[in-house]
Amino acid sequence: xxxxxxxxxxxxxxxxxxxxxxxxxxxxxxxxxxxxxxxxxxxxxxxxxxxxxxxxxxxxxxxxxxxxxxxxxxxxxxxxxxxxxxxxxxxxxxxxxxxxxxxxxxxxxxxxxxxxxxxxxxxxxxxxxxxxxxxxxxxxxxxxxxxxxxxxxxxxxxxxxxxxxxxxxxxxxxxxxxxxxxxxxxxxxxxxxxxxxxxxxxxxxxxxxxxxxxxxxxxxxxxxxxxxxxxxxxxxxxxxxxxxxxxxxxxx
Numbered sequence: 001x002x003x004x005x006x007x008x009x010x011x012x013x014x015x016x017x018x019x020x021x022x023x024x025x026x027x028x029x030x031x032x033x034x035x036x037x038x039x040x041x042x043x044x045x046x047x048x049x050x051x052x053x054x055x056x057x058x059x060x061x062x063x064x065x066x067x068x069x070x071x072x073x074x075x076x077x078x079x080x081x082x083x084x085x086x087x088x089x090x091x092x093x094x095x096x097x098x099x100x101x102x103x104x105x106x107x108x109x110x111x112x113x114x115x116x117x118x119x120x121x122x123x124x125x126x127x128x129x130x131x132x133x134x135x136x137x138x139x140x141x142x143x144x145x146x147x148x149x150x151x152x153x154x155x156x157x158x159x160x161x162x163x164x165x166x167x168x169x170x171x172x173x174x175x176x177x178x179x180x181x182x183x184x185x186x187x188x189x190x191x192x193x194x195x196x197x198x199x200x201x202x203x204x205x206x207x208x209x210x211x212x213x214x215x216x217x218x219x220x221x222x223x224x225x226x227x228x229x230x231x232x233x234x235x236x237x238x239x240x241x242x243x244x245x246x247x248x249x250x251x252x
Contacts, residue, residue, distance in 0.1 A: 090219030104134035130166035157181030
């Protein structure tokens, strides 16, 4: 028994806890600052539109236009708050996942068919490569949302070719989505999953969203016991998703 070693371990534990608490506080403060920044602009526009009602004599058509603008700003704030709540629930394990056994080939066949319909209005080439018997236990709607979000990001990044590959590894199913868009700077690859982070700061809310999409994707994949990360490449972006597989189907 060495009391000195025990004191040393206790001291290290306290130091670790102190650093973790400081990190949590920093994350909380950064999140609050980001939320305040994102909400300030639409609130300012709502205030401006409202003041016009008092300052100007508007006809019905003009009033309807400002009413519509105010509703759009309210919808924007409501949407952002909804996504913030969803991220928090995912991070704390409070978001319920309705998992079911499925062959991912079936899900990606549906996604491919949906994208083929959209091809008529988009000049984008979609390539899908996958086998059958890619069984896993997932919340189908949420995983589909993840894939759709990533593909939408590729479209916003001006990709004209998006390739999706799914294959079975020893214990996981690997999904890679590779595009030829504007890409992501190497120094951003580790931080693109942070809340309110946008690679292209010039994107507005119509083209860049709230900067919460990838954070939600990461929360959903983590909730499935999987991993999601970008792979370094020259030109375009490539993202990899790993989802635990089921060795054999339990369905009869």
